[in-house]
Amino acid sequence: QITLKESGPSLVKPTETLTLTCTFSGLSLSTSGEGVGWIRQPPGKALECLAVIYWDDDKRYSPSLKNRLTITKDTSKNQVVLRMTNMDPRDTATYFCVHSLWFGEKGFDPWGQGTQVIVSS
């Protein structure tokens, strides 16, 4: 059974850098085909895929946010970290950590519980 849990600050100031950590169990990012990513959902709005990192260190980013995002993995700690620079109030959202497969992709499943991030001075 795969579980994922997000951690990070709930409040950041505009222009600051957000760092979120996803700690997971039930999967290993050293296993061929495995991936972990981040999706966000602004209040009352749709879902947006931000970034996904795969076992072979292949990284996929949202084109509109690519310049602000960095996703990394620590296989030994079963963690994936997302950094987003130059935060803006429009980045206020719930951020979800998700599991993905490279081979036989089936969408994102499961999801972490999400962590709410508010951007305000």
Place this chain on the structure above:
Amino acid sequence: EIVMTQSPVTLSVSPGERATLSCKASQSVSSDLAWYQQKPGQVPRLLIYGASTRTTGIPARFSGSGSGTEFTLTISSLQSEDFAVYFCQQYNKWPRTFGQGTKVEIK
């Protein structure tokens, strides 16, 4: 970027009735289409992938169909626990993109 458009935005249905939700892609995504259910305050849950394959534990009243650019999620007989927002998502091309959602509410 592939744009996913869902309709209607809101669907009012009585319990026991059928609900039909639509999702259209701006270009072909083959059958690389997933549906998610999100209840208020909860995490999205994967219902269907490959346009028509239910994930483990999803009741048979949920069915998906379509390929290419047009897809449908059908809930054959709505139960009280089915009132939620439903999102479609394509995984044929990067970036992965979602529709804006259809809210299924009680009529």
